[in-house]
């Protein structure tokens with residue numbers, strides 16, 4: 001069902017921009033967070049049908065769009081949401097930017113938890129806000145939150161940008177951890193922006209959307225999209241869920257000021273189709289991704305490659321602790337990019353706390369993954 005699909009020449013960032021990123025195209029690109037796997041058949045069919053109509057003009061968000069989001073939230077996360085809470089959006093990153101300007105002033109402080117997907121930090125900096133880094137604690141191969149530090153930072157913060165599940169560590173925050181963060185933010189009057197773009201790809205654990213906690217409903221906004229889940233990130237179609245009317249209005253004001261308000265006819269069609277008919281495909285995809293994760297873990301162990309895999313609780317992104325390779329930062333990049341010929345994300349690009357780690361995208365076919373692992377083994381043997 002999931003096969004290798006050539007993407008070169010389709011203007012794909014992962015393949016066609018690899019030369020810009022790595023200075024060479026002679027590598028397997030396993031970086032940017034989309035998959036090499038085809039979107040579900042229902043989405044493909046819907047898009048083909050829409051494309052067959054030869055007019056691609058301005059588009060409204062139909063009722064079916066809202067119903068699809070409500071249905072998905074209810075069936076996947078047992079969360080009842082009202083239609084009026086939903087704000088159609090372009091990408092999640094633009095929405096992070098709107099939220100920052102909507103709920104804080106220049107000079108205000110915003111909490112994040114690094115290592116972290118870089119646009120969180122840069123969005124705060126671009127808006128002239130102060131970054132408060134509640135760096136995650138990495139101990140015994142697991143990431144945890146330092147709650148004392150979190151509370152100390154919350155005392156001075158206006159906003160908290162939560163990444164849930166977390167990219168790049170793939171942590172799925174437990175109910176207890178979420179409750180603790182909620183308590184602290186309520187106590188110190190901190191609004192939480194929860195980026196839940198990876199929520200559909202959670203393995204084993206039960207996932208709780210932050211918005212489903214009654215207590216925080218009036219002090220949070222949820223950002224989500226079908227983009228990672230159904231491999232349709234290029235369609236730039238996402239949404240915010242904002243239960244509280246004041247927060248919702250301020251968000252929409254910022255969105256209007258940016259001028260980024262029009263929907264994409266293909267994105268809307270794809271969202272409806274994916275959320276209404278894509279559940280079975282998604283469950284199969286998750287099994288496939290879990291088996292890819294296991295393949296990587298088994299291979300590393302079998303060949304005694306001293307790379308530790310931080311438990312992959314969610315996402316198609318594996319966070320590899322490479323410190324036991326005993327390479328400097330530059331040597332590690334040289335090892336992966338030019339010796340193993342593998343284009344992974346440099347852990348340090350997620351903050352200094354990510355130094356010594358690499359992020360591997362396993363949202364690809366078994367064939368590509370096997371090739372990648374063979375290249376890794378060959379390179380390791382050369383330096384061992």
Ligand SMILES: Cc1ncc(COP(=O)(O)O)c(C=O)c1O
Nearest residue numbers: 033091092093094117167195197
């Ligand atoms: C946590 C997180 N948020 C947002 C995005 C990007 O979202 P968008 O393309 O909708 O701006 C990514 C992409 O990797 C991500 O990992």
